[in-house]
Amino acid sequence: MKTPSLSTLNRRSFVLGASSAVALSAIPFSKLAWADTSPDLKGPTVLSGNQFDLQIGYQKVNFTGTERIATTVNGSFPGPTLRWKEGERVTLRVTNNLKQDSSIHWHGIVLPSNMDGSPGFDFAGIKPGETYEYQFDVKQNGTYWYHSHSGFQEQTGLLGSIIIEPKDADPVVYDREMIVQLSDWSDEVPEQVYANLKKMNDYYNFSERTLGDMWRDLKTKGISNTWNERRMWNQMRMNQNDIADVTGYTYTYLMNGVTPEQGWLGLFKPGEKVRLRIINGAAMTIFDVRIPGLKMTVVAADGQNIQPVVVDEFRIAVAETYDVIVEPDANQAYTLFAQSIDRTGFARGTLTANPNLRAEIPAMDPVPVLGHRDMGMDMGSMDHSGHDMSTTTSQNVDHSAHDMGKMNMNDMGHSGHDMNKMDMKGMDHSGHDMGKMGMEGMDHSGHDMGKMGMEGMDHSGHDMSNMMGQGMDHSGHDMAAMDSSPSAASLTKAGFGNTESAPKITHAQTEFGPHVDTRSMAPQNGLTDPGVGLRDHQALYGRKVLTYADLRALHPTRDKRQPSREIELHLTGNMRRYMWSLNGISFMDAAPLQLKYNERVRITLVNDTMMTHPIHLHGMWSELETGDPDFIPRKHTVIVQPGAKISYLLTADARGHWAYHCHLLYHMLGMMRTVKVV
Numbered sequence: 001m002k003t004p005s006l007s008t009l010n011r012r013s014f015v016l017g018a019s020s021a022v023a024l025s026a027i028p029f030s031k032l033a034w035a036d037t038s039p040d041l042k043g044p045t046v047l048s049g050n051q052f053d054l055q056i057g058y059q060k061v062n063f064t065g066t067e068r069i070a071t072t073v074n075g076s077f078p079g080p081t082l083r084w085k086e087g088e089r090v091t092l093r094v095t096n097n098l099k100q101d102s103s104i105h106w107h108g109i110v111l112p113s114n115m116d117g118s119p120g121f122d123f124a125g126i127k128p129g130e131t132y133e134y135q136f137d138v139k140q141n142g143t144y145w146y147h148s149h150s151g152f153q154e155q156t157g158l159l160g161s162i163i164i165e166p167k168d169a170d171p172v173v174y175d176r177e178m179i180v181q182l183s184d185w186s187d188e189v190p191e192q193v194y195a196n197l198k199k200m201n202d203y204y205n206f207s208e209r210t211l212g213d214m215w216r217d218l219k220t221k222g223i224s225n226t227w228n229e230r231r232m233w234n235q236m237r238m239n240q241n242d243i244a245d246v247t248g249y250t251y252t253y254l255m256n257g258v259t260p261e262q263g264w265l266g267l268f269k270p271g272e273k274v275r276l277r278i279i280n281g282a283a284m285t286i287f288d289v290r291i292p293g294l295k296m297t298v299v300a301a302d303g304q305n306i307q308p309v310v311v312d313e314f315r316i317a318v319a320e321t322y323d324v325i326v327e328p329d330a331n332q333a334y335t336l337f338a339q340s341i342d343r344t345g346f347a348r349g350t351l352t353a354n355p356n357l358r359a360e361i362p363a364m365d366p367v368p369v370l371g372h373r374d375m376g377m378d379m380g381s382m383d384h385s386g387h388d389m390s391t392t393t394s395q396n397v398d399h400s401a402h403d404m405g406k407m408n409m410n411d412m413g414h415s416g417h418d419m420n421k422m423d424m425k426g427m428d429h430s431g432h433d434m435g436k437m438g439m440e441g442m443d444h445s446g447h448d449m450g451k452m453g454m455e456g457m458d459h460s461g462h463d464m465s466n467m468m469g470q471g472m473d474h475s476g477h478d479m480a481a482m483d484s485s486p487s488a489a490s491l492t493k494a495g496f497g498n499t500e501s502a503p504k505i506t507h508a509q510t511e512f513g514p515h516v517d518t519r520s521m522a523p524q525n526g527l528t529d530p531g532v533g534l535r536d537h538q539a540l541y542g543r544k545v546l547t548y549a550d551l552r553a554l555h556p557t558r559d560k561r562q563p564s565r566e567i568e569l570h571l572t573g574n575m576r577r578y579m580w581s582l583n584g585i586s587f588m589d590a591a592p593l594q595l596k597y598n599e600r601v602r603i604t605l606v607n608d609t610m611m612t613h614p615i616h617l618h619g620m621w622s623e624l625e626t627g628d629p630d631f632i633p634r635k636h637t638v639i640v641q642p643g644a645k646i647s648y649l650l651t652a653d654a655r656g657h658w659a660y661h662c663h664l665l666y667h668m669l670g671m672m673r674t675v676k677v678v
Contacts, residue, residue, distance in 0.1 A: 312543035566601065573667075
């Protein structure tokens with residue numbers, strides 16, 4: 001087969017698989033052509049000190065062979081890196097040279113609410129031609145970033161990195177640091193991207209089932225099972241391949257503003273220990289990051305130092321940051337590889353001491369497939385003892401006989417059965433490969449599958465959107481401000497919030513209706529889940545993947561008070577209509593979530609959708625409950641897996657009105673709340 005050349009690659013060749021990777025890696029690094037980003041466009045510069053002048057303006061760019069207009073800061077893409085020092089007071093004069101209002105939000109920075117840079121809260125934005133002076137004390141250190149919070153300007157390039165040096169000795173030892181800022185660029189204006197999604201939610205998703213998939217299913221599952229499976233998914237109006245809204249069909253994935261064809265270059269000297277400060281500044285893309293042949297020691301998450309964790313791979317959601325230490329061999333080159341969660345493209349760079357050396361670019365991993373685990377279905381009564389759970393990708397399982405490896409419990413037809421009351425007990429899965437089912441810890445020994453109807457059930461005629469949450473009290477109240485417990489004594493202890501002993505999941509009446517297409521009946525704990533597409537990597541490839549359960553703060557927990565109440569928030573939406581909300585209520589119709597100054601609360605997030613959502617709270621830390629109350633890690637952005645739940649503690653130590661939202665740009669319009677601290 002002929003290998004495509006570099007010149008054949010463009011943004012429409014959005015599935016950059018093994019053949020494209022071979023084509024790129026076959027070219028010496030020194031021969032790679034730099035993207036034509038226009039002679040006026042600069043790479044990110046570094047600005048240090050405590051006085052900064054920043055100019056927001058338009059800039060011509062060309063990442064794909066077509067000239068477009070970006071929104072930049074000081075004419076660079078990404079914007080300049082700002083270096084501050086902990087304990088100092090910084091002043092940033094930001095001038096808006098655009099034709100529209102603009103803003104800069106200092107993501108993850110603890111500051112007064114009128115300096116946060118979020119229009120519509122305690123800040124009015126910056127009018128065209130005007131200058132706004134931000135001024136605040138720097139109370140933290142680490143890796144952060146900034147971006148616009150006006151319109152869709154973040155998508156068009158208004159973003160940059162912030163590095164804050166600690167006032168005391170840095171506990172992380174390294175010889176050289178490199179900033180790696182990931183982003184996604186589209187030649188389409190973001191308003192058009194959003195309009196396309198509203199008209200057709202899968203407009204950019206080409207990872208659909210094919211005739212080949214159908215033929216394979218017919219051979220392995222039979223006509224009845226194949227038909228019933230497809231009917232169930234269609235009935236729920238869902239797509240197992242719906243991993244990302246916006247894909248490599250329109251996106252070019254950038255690393256420090258550099259395209260994959262060009263490849264960003266990071267040079268080090270022999271023997272150096274390198275600190276990579278990795279920032280996901282994308283609008284909509286979650287990345288999975290690895291450096292083949294090189295272990296990474298994670299030392300900080302969202303700017304906060306953690307106890308070191310050695311991994312091969314980690315997922316970084318939109319707005320998250322991770323600092324990792326690597327010790328590369330000076331005699332070889334390494335590919336820093338960041339593939340999109342839906343495997344429709346990647347950003348990449350080369351770490352080397354010698355620019356003449358090149359590194360192989362790995363093929364992307366198989367396209368993930370969603371299953372019932374990602375729908376929050378109750379699988380807890382099943383027993384899978386004695387079965388092979390190690391094979392979890394649909395590309396690596398044997399479907400002979402009744403192989404369950406790829407089923408994800410979707411090979412069931414259930415016509416005429418009430419799924420809301422279905423007892424899953426009595427199943428015998430002996431001889432079946434349960435690898436892909438995502439049903440770890442279940443036990444099916446001694447159960448008779450033959451009588452259960454795993455292959456003969458049919459869900460036709462049932463409203464699957466209403467299958468999760470029956471038997472609950474739907475008082476009609478917005479659960480955003482619901483106190484799950486009257487006192488701290490009745491709550492799970494601090495640090496252990498997301499456990500089996502936590503309060504039962506409830507659904508407000510506001511979650512029922514055409515604006516919400518799914519509700520999780522039994523969301524799983526998202527703490528130990530590396531995420532869809534990564535769950536089997538240890539077993540298949542020997543790659544250790546970071547999970548939130550691995551995170552332990554380097555320093556002891558500051559506020560050890562028990563939470564006085566719990567707030568349960570549901571991430572909701574209707575994918576077909578491309579409507580997003582919290583507790584079924586869109587931002588424009590929602591009342592503020594009110595907190596008392598300095599109170600200690602637990603927030604439990606329940607993802608009722610089948611998409612991964614990074615949730616960001618402005619102005620205050622989200623203290624992730626990983627099971628160790630003495631070293632609770634602090635984050636500013638938290639991934640909530642599909643059909644899962646996660647909890648964190650919050651000390652309401654910042655008065656004002658704060659934004660609280662999903663950081664996927666096109667979800668933010670609806671999946672947002674105001675947090676009011678008084």
